[in-house]
Amino acid sequence: MKYIDKLRNSGLRPTKQRLQICEVLFNTEKTFHFTINELEQKIKDKIDNKISLATVYNTVHAFEKKGYLKQIPINSNQTYFDTNVTDHHHFYDLKNEKLIDLENSDVGPINIKRKINGKKIKSVEVLIKLED
Amino acid sequence: MKYIDKLRNSGLRPTKQRLQICEVLFNTEKTFHFTINELEQKIKDKIDNKISLATVYNTVHAFEKKGYLKQIPINSNQTYFDTNVTDHHHFYDLKNEKLIDLENSDVGPINIKRKINGKKIKSVEVLIKLED
DNA sequence: CACTTGTTTAGAATCATTATAAACAAGACT
DNA sequence: AGTCTTGTTTATAATGATTCTAAACAAGTG
Structure with missing residues (x-):
């Protein structure tokens, strides 16, 4: 499916966890901003199995490295990410x-x-x- | 003298520690960027008494609130401050x-x-x- | 000097994030 | 299928910046 290819094409194995995180992050009409904690909550709401916090961190960073997410430069105690990776302000x-x-x-x-x-x-x- | 008035005018008592931090931050020709840890090191190099880390944090935040410092919005594990409080890139x-x-x-x-x-x-x- | 209030301090607590290392799963090969 | 290699997940521990605490201290006032 769409996310399997997306992941494979960038050298990431399409694991169950990554595919589920893809659903939460990218299977929406609108892009959005989030912190890791907000994402974790969203994942909990959407799927029944548990994804470890470490995996959420790993995955978000892997996706950022591959250009599927980007960090938003804001001073906050938590790091903000954006699913809108186009250049924007x-x-x-x-x-x-x-x-x-x-x-x-x-x-x-x-x-x-x-x-x-x-x-x-x-x-x-x-x-x-x-x-x- | 100059810093005593500056502090008093903004409702901050001109304590020995604050005045020393003022010297390090503002008694230079050029503005500069720093993290709390870099500032602590600079203080250690410039003065012989010790200023507690908590005081450095308190003072920097007080100065930021009063507009003598500003935070620079970048994603880093440490918060960056700037002694140049004018708008710039x-x-x-x-x-x-x-x-x-x-x-x-x-x-x-x-x-x-x-x-x-x-x-x-x-x-x-x-x-x-x-x-x- | 006495009093009030603001400040400093060391150390403890907090909290996001990262590292660890063992269990596990994917992909490739036979 | 089974085996092997390598990448991934996981719980937990560790890290590290920042904030909190509460007691000691100092500034300002009268």
């Missing part, structure tokens, strides 16, 4: 501590004029803080 | 886990096209991740 509502996705078209092109020797730009992300 | 070298300040002129104007009802933009900051 965020509003961060300081009052509610909530992240809001921006469409790429919501921000004009960003022109980086400075270069660092021997380094390539991997990503450009804008964080727009909002107040009342 | 960063390179983040993923390999060395080092932050590099950008001048405002290094990044072209950023056009935010979307609005959120009842919210104002407080800051717009770009994080550019670098790889080899």
Whole structure:
């Protein structure tokens, strides 16, 4: 099926646990943000067997490495991930501590004029803080 | 003197520890980034008495609240702070886990096209991740 | 000096994350 | 099928940054 190939194509064995986590993460219309703990809760709600916390961490990191997830650079005590791996930006509502996705078209092109020797730009992300 | 007033004006008692931390943080020409552990090391190098780690945490958080420091939103196991509290952008070298300040002129104007009802933009900051 | 309140301190507690190492499962091969 | 190798899962322990605690201490006020 779709996730089996996805995993195999990136050198990850399609185990039962990984496929179930794929269902939770990717079998939705909308992308979303989550912490590991939120994901664990979602998994518990959706499936009846248990997936060890270590496996959730392993899988999320494996998926991040393969580009199926990405970390959101926010200062929080927990790490935030995003199932939207396209280049996109965020509003961060300081009052509610909530992240809001921006469409790429919501921000004009960003022109980086400075270069660092021997380094390539991997990503450009804008964080727009909002107040009342 | 200068720091005594600064502290008093924001409702913080000018204690010996806070004044010493002020010296380390603000008595320099250039602004800089640091983690709590790096700051602790710097304090150890500069002064002979010991400042408890808890005090360093307390002070940094108090200063952040008062706007003398700000947190830099990057994902790292340690929290990064910046003595440059003006709006500005960063390179983040993923390999060395080092932050590099950008001048405002290094990044072209950023056009935010979307609005959120009842919210104002407080800051717009770009994080550019670098790889080899 | 006495009093109040804010601050410092060492150490303990917390909590997210990572490491360990044994049990287990997938894929390949015969 | 069975065997082998390698990758994965798991519970648990370890790590490490940060926060909490509560007692000692210092600043400011009168």
